[in-house]
Amino acid sequence: ITKRFPGVLANDSVDFDVRAGEIHALLGENGAGKSTLMKILYGLYNQDEGQVFLAGEPADIARPSDAIQAGLAMIHQHFMLVPTLSVAENVALGLTDSGFLVDTSSVADRISELSGQYGLAVDPESNVWQLAVGERQRVEIIKALYRECRLLILDEPTAVLTPQEVEELFVILRRMADDSRGLIFISHKLDEVLALADRITVLRDGRVVGEVKPEATSKEELARMMVGRPVQMAPDKEPSQQGRVRLAIEGLHVEGDRGKRAVDNLSIDVRGGEIVGIAGVSGNGQRELAEALAGLRPVTSGRISLDDNDVTDSTPREVRAAGLAYVPEERMRDGVVGEFTVAENLMLVDHNAEPYCRRGVLRRRNVAERAVTLVEDFNVKTPTIDTITRSLSGGNIQKLILARELSAEPTVLVASQPTRGVDIGAAEYIHRRLVEERDRGTAILVISEDLDEVLALADRVAVIFEGRLMAVRDRAAVRVEEIGLLMAGSGA
Structure with a gap:
C-alpha cells in the first residue's frame, strides 16, 4: 500500500x-x-x-x-x-x-x-x-x-x-x-x-x-x-531529597464546565525535590484541578498555597509570579498560539518584562538570543526560531512549552499529561528533564492518565476518582492491583 x-x-x-x-x-x-x-x-x-x-x-x-x-x-x-x-x-x-x-x-x-x-x-x-x-x-x-x-x-x-x-x-x-x-x-x-x-x-x-x-x-x-536508535525506557532516578512544602492544597472544591462538582474536598501537598503523580481514568477532575492550580478556573472553596502564600483566588499572572509554572494538557489550545513563531511562543509570558521589553517596545534581538538558547538547551527541533509553531511535531511543541515554563525557574511545576500524543524519543527527553528539575529542588505535580508514566516518574502516587483523592502511597509501597481498584473507585 x-x-x-x-x-x-x-x-x-x-x-x-x-x-x-x-x-x-x-x-x-x-x-x-x-x-x-x-x-x-x-x-x-x-x-x-x-x-x-x-x-x-x-x-x-x-x-x-x-x-x-x-x-x-x-x-x-x-x-x-x-x-x-x-x-x-x-x-x-x-x-x-x-x-x-x-x-x-x-x-x-x-x-x-x-x-x-x-x-x-x-x-x-x-x-x-x-x-x-x-x-x-x-x-x-x-x-x-x-x-x-x-x-x-x-x-x-x-x-x-x-x-x-x-x-x-x-x-x-x-x-x-x-x-x-x-x-x-x-x-x-x-x-x-x-x-x-x-x-x-x-x-x-x-x-x-x-x-x-x-x-x-x-x-x-x-x-x-x-x-531508529536506542531508547532509555525509564528515567534514571536517585532517591528524592525532599525539602519543605512548596504547594499545599487544602479541602479544594472546583466546579466543572457544566456546574457540577469536579474536584471534591481534595487535599495534598508537594515538597521541594519530589514528584507527586496523580493517577486516574480520564474525566475524574484532573483537568479542573490543574486549571484551578494555574489560576485558570475559579475555586468554589478550599485553599491553594505556594510557599505559604494564599493564591486561591489569584489570576494566572499572579500565580506565575508566586512561583508556579504550568504545562497544560491541551498544548495547542492552552499552551501555545499556533500562528505565532517559536520565538514568540517562548516569550509569550515574559514579553512585557526586562530584558525583552523596554518602555512598551519589544527588544527583538534579546528575544531572539533567548529563544536560540532555549531551543538548543531543550533540543527543540525547528528549522528556525521564526518557524510557525503549529508546523512543529507534537513532541517539539511540548518541549517548547517545557522550555518556556522551566526557564522561569519555578518553585512549583504542574505538568498535566506531559507526554500525551508525543513520540517515544520526546517522551524520554521530557521525563529526563522532569527528573532533573526535581533534583534541582522544584516541587513537581504530574497529572497523567498513563499509569506507567506516573509509576516511572513519581516519588509518591495519588489516585483521583470523581474528584476525590482516594489514597496517597509512597512509590516503593505501590501495588498496581491496588492502584487499579482505587482508580475504579474501590479499594480505599
Missing part, C-alpha cells in the same frame, strides 16, 4: 497481513503511517497504489460501509456512542435491516447471548451515559460482534482503562481470536503488546521496518525499531 499527501509519503509500499485467529499488533510513532494504513483498510482513505485482499480475494473498500459489509469493524480511541440511548439502541443504530422502528427486545436478546459467550458483562437496557468507560468499550465490541465482524481494528484500546479492565479486555480479545477472528491491535504500550500479540509489525516513516514474534524481542528492541 502506498499513500501520498501533499509533501508527505504516509505509506511507502507497506505489506501487512492478518491471519484468522491471531492478534497482530501494529506499532509506530506518531506520523509513522499506522492511522493512514488503517483508514485505507476501513475505507476512510483510498490508496494511491497497492491492493487490499480479504480472504485471498481483492477487495474494493471505498467507504466505511463497504468495510462493514465485508466484515471489518474498527473501535476508535474515542467511542462512537450516543450517550442518551440505551446499549441496545446504540447497537441497533445503522443496521441495514432495522428500518425506522427498531425491535430492541430482539437486539437485547442477542446482546445477552454475545455477553455470555465472550464475557462482555453489560446491561442492554442501560443508557450509555450511565456506564463506566470500560463498559462503554464493551458496547463497541458488542456492536462489532453483532455485525458478525471477522476482522477487528482496535486503536489504543487500553488508553482509558484501569489495569483490571485491561486484563478483562485481553481475555475478551483472546476469546475473539480463538473464534477465528483476526484482530489488529494498535498501541504505544509495549508491555501490553508483548503480553497480548501473536505477531508485531513496526512502522517507521511510512515503511515496515520489521515484523517480530513477542517471544523473540523486548521492549527495548521494539522501541529501537520505532525510533
Whole structure:
C-alpha cells in the first residue's frame, strides 16, 4: 500500500497481513503511517497504489460501509456512542435491516447471548451515559460482534482503562481470536503488546521496518525499531531529597464546565525535590484541578498555597509570579498560539518584562538570543526560531512549552499529561528533564492518565476518582492491583 499527501509519503509500499485467529499488533510513532494504513483498510482513505485482499480475494473498500459489509469493524480511541440511548439502541443504530422502528427486545436478546459467550458483562437496557468507560468499550465490541465482524481494528484500546479492565479486555480479545477472528491491535504500550500479540509489525516513516514474534524481542528492541536508535525506557532516578512544602492544597472544591462538582474536598501537598503523580481514568477532575492550580478556573472553596502564600483566588499572572509554572494538557489550545513563531511562543509570558521589553517596545534581538538558547538547551527541533509553531511535531511543541515554563525557574511545576500524543524519543527527553528539575529542588505535580508514566516518574502516587483523592502511597509501597481498584473507585 502506498499513500501520498501533499509533501508527505504516509505509506511507502507497506505489506501487512492478518491471519484468522491471531492478534497482530501494529506499532509506530506518531506520523509513522499506522492511522493512514488503517483508514485505507476501513475505507476512510483510498490508496494511491497497492491492493487490499480479504480472504485471498481483492477487495474494493471505498467507504466505511463497504468495510462493514465485508466484515471489518474498527473501535476508535474515542467511542462512537450516543450517550442518551440505551446499549441496545446504540447497537441497533445503522443496521441495514432495522428500518425506522427498531425491535430492541430482539437486539437485547442477542446482546445477552454475545455477553455470555465472550464475557462482555453489560446491561442492554442501560443508557450509555450511565456506564463506566470500560463498559462503554464493551458496547463497541458488542456492536462489532453483532455485525458478525471477522476482522477487528482496535486503536489504543487500553488508553482509558484501569489495569483490571485491561486484563478483562485481553481475555475478551483472546476469546475473539480463538473464534477465528483476526484482530489488529494498535498501541504505544509495549508491555501490553508483548503480553497480548501473536505477531508485531513496526512502522517507521511510512515503511515496515520489521515484523517480530513477542517471544523473540523486548521492549527495548521494539522501541529501537520505532525510533531508529536506542531508547532509555525509564528515567534514571536517585532517591528524592525532599525539602519543605512548596504547594499545599487544602479541602479544594472546583466546579466543572457544566456546574457540577469536579474536584471534591481534595487535599495534598508537594515538597521541594519530589514528584507527586496523580493517577486516574480520564474525566475524574484532573483537568479542573490543574486549571484551578494555574489560576485558570475559579475555586468554589478550599485553599491553594505556594510557599505559604494564599493564591486561591489569584489570576494566572499572579500565580506565575508566586512561583508556579504550568504545562497544560491541551498544548495547542492552552499552551501555545499556533500562528505565532517559536520565538514568540517562548516569550509569550515574559514579553512585557526586562530584558525583552523596554518602555512598551519589544527588544527583538534579546528575544531572539533567548529563544536560540532555549531551543538548543531543550533540543527543540525547528528549522528556525521564526518557524510557525503549529508546523512543529507534537513532541517539539511540548518541549517548547517545557522550555518556556522551566526557564522561569519555578518553585512549583504542574505538568498535566506531559507526554500525551508525543513520540517515544520526546517522551524520554521530557521525563529526563522532569527528573532533573526535581533534583534541582522544584516541587513537581504530574497529572497523567498513563499509569506507567506516573509509576516511572513519581516519588509518591495519588489516585483521583470523581474528584476525590482516594489514597496517597509512597512509590516503593505501590501495588498496581491496588492502584487499579482505587482508580475504579474501590479499594480505599
